[in-house]
Amino acid sequence: MTMLTPYALSTDGRATPLGIDEKSPLLSWRLRSDRNGDAQTAYRIRVTEGGTERWDSGRVESPENSGIAYGGSVLRSRARYEWTVTVWNADGEEAGAADSWFETALLHPDEWTAVWIDRNPHVHPPFDPPVVDDLTDRTRHLPAPPHLRRSFTLDDAPVRARLYATARGVYEARLNGRKIGDHELAPGWTEYGTRILYQTYDVTDLVTASENVLGAVVADGWWSGFVGFDSRHQAQHYGAAPQFLAQLVLEFADGSTRTIDTDGEWVERPGAIRYADLLMGQYEDASRAQPGWDAPGYDANDWLPVRVVDPNPANLVAEPDEPVRVTEELHPVSVTALGDGRHLVDFGQNLVGRVRLTVRGAKTGQRIRLRHAEVLEDGELYLENLRTAEATDVYLAAGQPVEVFEPTFTFHGFRYVEVVGYPGLLHAQDVVGRVLHSDTPFTGTFECDDEMVDQLHRNIRWGQRGNWVSVPTDCPQRDERLGWLADAQIFAPTAMRNADVQAFFARWLADVRAATTPEGVFPDIAPRVAMLTEGAPAWGDGGVIIPWLLYRVYGDVRTLERSYDSMAAWVDHVHRHNPDLIWRNRTGNNYGDWLQVDADTPRALLATAYFAQSAALIASAARVIKKDAQPYEDLHARIKDAFIDAFVEDDGRVVGDTQTGYLLALAFDLLPSHLVEPAFERLAADVEKRDHHLTTGFVGVALLCPTLAAHGRADLAYALLHQDTYPSWGYSIVHGATTIWERWDGWTADRGFQAAQMNSFNHYSLGSIGDWLYGGVAGIDQAPDSVGYRSLVLRPTIGGRLGFARASQETVRGRVASGWRLADGEVVVDVEIPPGSTAELTVPTSDPSSVRDADGEAVGAQLRLESGTYRFTAQPPTPKKGH
Incomplete structure (x- = not known):
């Protein structure tokens, strides 16, 4: 019997999170069914704690399956909650059910009894490297990461044990000789002055009824290590040395508890690691190792007492997303x-x-x-x-x-x-x-029969992985590794195709908001470091764009609500300093279309286009969260008029006459309707006169192929996709790239390497074409008013030298897939639509009457489909002449 089934249950965007501190967590699930036209018509959520019911939603007549707020009794700290969701299908019949759980962390600040500890510099000698060593001035006097230790004895083994731990720096916790958990570089990088993440570990199986040893090694990390590129302030942005804080809570069969805290009873000494730095590397002398230091039976009499450096465990937040692994x-x-x-x-x-x-x-x-x-x-x-x-x-x-x-x-x-x-x-x-x-779960796939395009997709994914290390960084190799907002917002649509990054971005956006100036100005980077000031156009705008994307892709209203005031403050700031609505003042570093090639897009044009786009998005956000949208709707209309007056000529020419200038005007809807076609023709002509080469930098590149295809020139988009001479994506691949380069000319055959001061071979910004591979080539998109892929637009695009292409995504609704292949003189289109979603499918064909469904019935090229899997065949479209 077929059945509608919930799967991939999550709490606040994570499967079975161990340690959350949201008072009303959001419960979600995806849906699948092997029956076409199926949908959820109702759901019921039941939550229990220790067998006692804490919430029963009852049967709720609703198709919603994402972001359902827990509505039961007040959650208790350190408690395991099990929950079950039951769904009803399109016929109103009870269908499938699934189970999950979540566990709360320390929900109240006064539950923290631990204090911050670190090495006592008054009794601990500094690191003194061998005289013959060839260490550099940067590393020669870096401190050794302290090994911290606390022994305790238990008469009985606990029935439940949880460790809550964090660091100002990075740490590895250990218990009875074993590493705790699989986290790396915990607790990650945040705006430390505002909040520090802590992790929750289940250590029940590691604690014994005898002597136990809780230990940790703590290194500088982002807290006090080298970060960024400001030669005047390269390290110790937040503190001088790493610190540790932990609370081990033990529960016994008789109902009693015992807590082992970080306090003055801990001892420390250096171990084999002489120094460890994120940028510089790690130096380890194995002859200085202390075997068994973190296990019972070790003689620690010569270890030194720690120093209590801060008795206030404030600003602690339970880790809300998956850690680095x-x-x-x-x-x-x-x-x-x-x-x-x-x-x-x-x-x-x-x-x-x-x-x-x-x-x-x-x-x-x-x-x-x-x-x-x-x-x-x-x-x-x-x-x-x-x-x-x-x-x-x-x-x-x-x-x-x-x-x-x-x-x-x-x-x-x-x-x-x-x-x-x-x-x-x-x-x-x-x-x-x-x-x-x-460890954001990868949820998207793309493949085709062109190896260079497949390699491009692999390069995009590897670039995302390599630059998703705690924060969305620009590059992972040089002295930078910063959370640039423009890079993130430009790549975010592609990132959201490849992986479930909702919790990752939602967590980072808290740091973006925390990094704003008192005037409400977003920075260029978050977390913020010393050398950077207020955000530039397209950079600061990331604080507006990414919350909106999270809402559109995941239905994340909560992050939109939390971000709204800072979004509005940003646009208000730009407006306040640019009353004529052309953004020329307070533009920060104003990078323009960063790393564009053979083009010079006017910076005021780019800035004003983003000013308009941010105003429009805030108006849309206001409508979602029931705020007054009218002021921002009016502002957007006025900015558009000012943009046209300042940058658009009567014949459709956009000032600067660059690809990016036209792309911004077209993609952000900043042209009068009668000038859309003339402006687009100028864009297309520029691509053609350059023999199908691009000039776009970071900002324009994401808009290039989607805009060309949307205006009927997918042939040009494909020509750019397949291009393998400079500048192009293919040029780097031909020359061995396995990730996306920072710049089109990172290396060229005639000039060799670009200037070494800025030449990363692993950036993701120029990989923003990945969104078009899913949305244009394979054809997965959603309607303009759709949220969370409720209303799909499936428009696969045949072109270039491809014989097939297919993609899939695990959306908040369930699995979406779309693909096409050319075979025996026909195009075969396969699509999959999750339960509860509908789709408008456009079959690519030059003869709508040739479209047949799986039963051979003529159905036409424009189809409205309910959920399920479908196959259609048709006569392929006729290629454009000369292309």
């Missing part, structure tokens, strides 16, 4: 012995993470150095583009037959690793690339 391991495609004790390891993929190295037969104190790089120059590592980031890990061997070195508190962006000082011949099986990123 090791998600994949890569093995080298080659290991080459270079002579002079050097080996060059090639992983075949530009990745972000670290290396696990197995060392065999090293003598005590033997020094092994690992240097990381994205590309090679004349067979050697190209390191100049790292700027001051050293990206170097050092291991001094302990002299054991087999040792394993894997740094813990650093990460690098690299494809190649030079290993110097390895004893004997290095074998590929002894080197493993460990891929690190925020």
Whole structure:
């Protein structure tokens, strides 16, 4: 029997979250059914705690399956809640059900009894490296990460044990000799002055009825380590040294509890790690390791007391999204012995993470150095583009037959690793690339029969993974790694195709809001560091655009509500300083169309276009959350008029005559209707006169192919997609790119490498074409008034040299898929629509009368479909002449 079934249940955007502090968490599920036309007509949610019912929604007549607010009794701290959802199908019959759970963390600030601790600098000697060592001035006096320890004894094993832990810095918690959890670089990077995330771990199985040892290693991380590129202030942006805070809560069978806090009873000392820095790397002397330091039975009499540095555990927030994890391991495609004790390891993929190295037969104190790089120059590592980031890990061997070195508190962006000082011949099986990123679930797929386009999609995904490390960064390798708002907003539509990034972005947007100036001005980056001021056009506007995208894609009203005041304050700020509605004043660094090629888009034009777009989005947001939209609707209309007066000529020419100028005017609806076609023709003519090459930078590139296709020139969009001469996406691929480059001319055959001061080979901004691969090539989109893919627009586009293309996405409704293939003189279109959604399908054909369904019935090219899976065949469209 067919059945409508809920699946992928989530609480606040996560499956079974262990430790939340929302007072009214949001419950969601997706739907599937193998019956066409099925839909949810009602649901019932039941929530229990320890077998006691806490909420029964009753049967609710509603198609909604996402963002249902918990409506039961007040949640208790440290409690496990189990919940079940039952759904009714399109016939009103009770159908499937599914179960999940969530657990609350510490919901009230007064429940924190732990205090912040760190190394006592008055009794602990500084790191004094060997005189013969070749450390640099940046790393020579970096402090050793303290190893922190607290022993305690229990008469009985607990029936439940939870550790709540965080750091100002990054930490690894340990209990009875074992690492706790699978988090990496916890707690992540936030606006520390406003909030610090803490993690919740279930450690019940690690605690015993005897001596126990709770430990942690704490390193500088983003708190006090090197961050950014300001030579006047490269480190210690937030504090001078890392600190740790933890609370282990033990519950026993008799109902009693015991808490082990960070306090003055803890002791510390350095271990094998001499220093660890996110940018510089990690230095480890295995001969200084303290075996068993984190386990019972260890003699810690010579350890030193910690210092209590802050008795106030304020601004703590339970981690609201998935942490950074090791998600994949890569093995080298080659290991080459270079002579002079050097080996060059090639992983075949530009990745972000670290290396696990197995060392065999090293003598005590033997020094092994690992240097990381994205590309090679004349067979050697190209390191100049790292700027001051050293990206170097050092291991001094302990002299054991087999040792394993894997740094813990650093990460690098690299494809190649030079290993110097390895004893004997290095074998590929002894080197493993460990891929690190925020573990956002990947939910989208795209494939076609053109290997270069498939490689482009892979490059986009790898770029997203590598730059999704706690915050959405610009690059993972050099001395920057900052959360640039423009990069994020430009790439966000693509990111939301590839993965479920709702919780990730919602969490980061809290830092964006916290980083605003007292005047309400968004920054260029968040979290904020010392050298940057107020946001530039398209950069600060990210604080408006991303909350709106979260609403449109995920139905995330809560983030929209929380962001609305700051969104409005941003536009009000721009308006206040630009009363003539042309944005020329208070433009921050005003980057324009960053890294455009052979074009100069007027910066006031770009700024004003974004001013108009942000005003329009705020008006839309106001309507959603029941605010007064009229002031921003009126403002948008006035900005549009000012834009036309200032930048649009009577024949449709847009001032500057650049691709990006036309794209902004067209995509943001800033032209009078009678000038849309003339302006578009100028855009198309510019692409054609350049022999199908682009000139767009960061801002324009995302709009290029979608706008060309939307105005009937998908042939030009495909020509750009397939282009493999400079400048193009394909040019980098032809020359070995496995991620998206920062700039079109990162390397060219005639000029070699671009200026080393800004030349990343792993940025995602120019990969924003990924949205069009899903939405244009495969054809998955939603209607302008749709939210959460409730009303789909499926418009697959045949073109270029493709013989097939298909994509799928796990949306908040369920799985959406669309694809096409050319076979035996026909086009075959396959689509899948989740229960409760409808779709307007346009079958690509030059003869609507040729369209047949799976039963051979003529159905026409324009179809309105209910949920289910469908196949149609038709005569393919006729290619445009000359293209």
